[in-house]
Amino acid sequence: MYKVYSAPAGAENVSPMEKDRLLYKEVGTMDEAVSWAAHMSRTGHAIMSIEGDDGTRLGASEIASALRRHAG
Secondary structure, three states: OEEEEEEOOOOOOOOHHHHOOOEEEEEOOHHHHHHHHHHHHHOOOEEEEEEEOOOOEEOHHHHHHHHHHHHO
């Protein structure tokens, strides 16, 4: 399982305490997580992180790179 954490447009780094208050969507695969992140980005949301049960942790710069590959 992967969680895609999002915030309102313009949001930047959040502390671990603030992350507990962010909205997230759970998906089954990394492909689904990147697709959801792309959708949220297109609708004006900031994607804060993608985190997996397997220990995967993607921050904003890694997500931006994944979204560029996904769009191409």
